[in-house]
Amino acid sequence: xxxxxxxEEIPAELMRQRKLIQEIHSMLQILLNGSNTSxxxxxxxxxxxxxxLGGLAVATVRRMVADGRIPGYKKGxxxxxxxxxxxxxxxxxxxKRR
Numbered sequence: 001x002x003x004x005x006x007x008e009e010i011p012a013e014l015m016r017q018r019k020l021i022q023e024i025h026s027m028l029q030i031l032l033n034g035s036n037t038s039x040x041x042x043x044x045x046x047x048x049x050x051x052x053l054g055g056l057a058v059a060t061v062r063r064m065v066a067d068g069r070i071p072g073y074k075k076g077x078x079x080x081x082x083x084x085x086x087x088x089x090x091x092x093x094x095x096k097r098r
Contacts, residue, residue, distance in 0.1 A: 043073070043080035052086050069093075 050056045065072035071085040
């Protein structure tokens with residue numbers, strides 16, 4: 001059922017809708033990127049890590065973890081990564097090669 005708003009109630013309803021949209025946006029960020037706008041970082045999948053690493057194959061990413069070339073975590077047969085750790089690892093490897 002549709003609720004009718006008075007003219008005076010419109011600003012409060014718009015603020016409520018804006019907050020809902022911000023919450024939905026944060027949830028989408030978590031699902032799509034593994035991080036959110038609150039600054040808290042969440043693990044990403046091996047598939048997402050492969051994209052972060054420039055489009056590598058997932059098998060290559062898993063091999064790099066096994067070789068100790070990049071940080072990663074394996075639990076229950078699944079691999080997990082933190083994007084910030086991957087970026088730091090890439091930066092450190094670039095420095096070592098110079």
